[in-house]
Amino acid sequence: MYHSVYETEPREKRMKRKWKGVREVVLEAEHSSGEFQARLEAMGACARDFKGWEDFGKIPPLRKRDIIQWQQEYGLGWFLKCQPGQLSRVYQSPGPIFDPEGMDPDYWAWSEAFFAAGFRPGDLTQMTFSYHMTPAGLMFEQPLRDIGCGVIPAGPGNTDTQIELLTRLPVTAFVGMASYLKEIGERALALGVDVREDFALEKAYVAAEPLSEELRGDVEEMFGITVREGYGTADVGCVAYECTERGGLHLSNYRHVEICDPTTGEPVPDGDIGEVVVTPFFTDYPLVRLATGDMSSIDASVCACGRTARKLTGWKGRVDDVTKVKGQFVYPEQASTVFARYPDVSGWQILVKNDKGRDFLVVAVETVTSLNTKKFCTDFQSVMKLKPVVETCAPGTLPEDAPRLVDERTFD
Ligand SMILES: [Zn+2]
Structure with a gap:
């Protein structure tokens, strides 16, 4: 449909x-x-x-x-x-x-998005985006009303009240941030609520933050629901x-x-x-x-x-967060897919350097075990199209808030 x-x-x-x-x-x-x-x-x-x-x-x-x-x-x-x-x-x-x-x-234009996520007439929706000053709450509410869903304008925060609404009303749908729904679930479980049994929730529509498959899986499993995301701007x-x-x-x-x-x-x-x-x-x-x-x-x-x-x-x-090296864009997000294959890596940073006019990448890798550098370089190059110089170091060497990409080149 x-x-x-x-x-x-x-x-x-x-x-x-x-x-x-x-x-x-x-x-x-x-x-x-x-x-x-x-x-x-x-x-x-x-x-x-x-x-x-x-x-x-x-x-x-x-x-x-x-x-x-x-x-x-x-x-x-x-x-x-x-x-x-x-x-x-x-x-x-x-x-x-x-x-x-x-x-x-x-x-x-969110109507088709909600419909694709399974929202139908008669869904009672708990809206946890803000209705104040910023567009999120009203922006998502209008299309829900157009589809024929009822809306509880809960807004963000007041987690205990959110739990009360979900317990006392037949709320079938949630709209908000996935991380906030997880927080609601954790709080409800701590209060002794059986979120799968005591809530009528069937689906959630999430936006406003990148949705990792891990977070989606956690929330779907916790409530026994489907979670779908939308991407847009204010x-x-x-x-x-x-x-x-x-x-x-x-x-x-x-x-x-x-x-x-x-x-x-x-x-x-x-x-x-x-x-x-x-x-x-x-x-x-x-x-x-x-x-x-x-x-x-x-x-x-x-x-x-x-x-x-x-x-x-x-x-x-x-x-x-993007820079260009030898005609190729270097995206930290893309590099993170390479590091995901190496579970022993606890931290990393990409440095863009220049030596006598020649650009190159240095990848600092924090790892507890020894890294197969040759295999890592091949993996990195297949994704990033650039061959790195790899420097391994002990866990804790890089500062906790170290940026994942540092461009050290100077342009005159
Ligand atoms: Zn499709």
């Missing part, structure tokens, strides 16, 4: 529909957004020049730090098609940044969401999502890791190519659930 016909449409048809959506946003932004007018002027371009995806991919992405600065300099109205008072809501997120919510129905709402098959997150049908080289802003080939850049199809607050700062990649393989949208492979770190 699907939420809309868009979920199973052929790729060509989808891309045509998305182009229509993107084009409308670009035209509106050229007309009404001072920010986009300034970006076009800097490019020496106008909206008519963007005739296809390739042209569109050359528009420099919009950075969140620039939105924060320009909102301070020019005000919120500078970005909008309408007056601020004609918006549905205005939130404030850390930054501080104002996040406008326009009048379009399903503005944040600016654009839903970007991608899991289906029952897991193994990645289907791209939203209501946003154009690109994976881009964080230095040039241009799309990278399918499968390569890059920055997630999003263009939502709303026009009250037209955002063209918003750079999220999150790294991921695209999986174009067919999903058994029948949805035809391609998938994000999950969160691969932040742009700020």
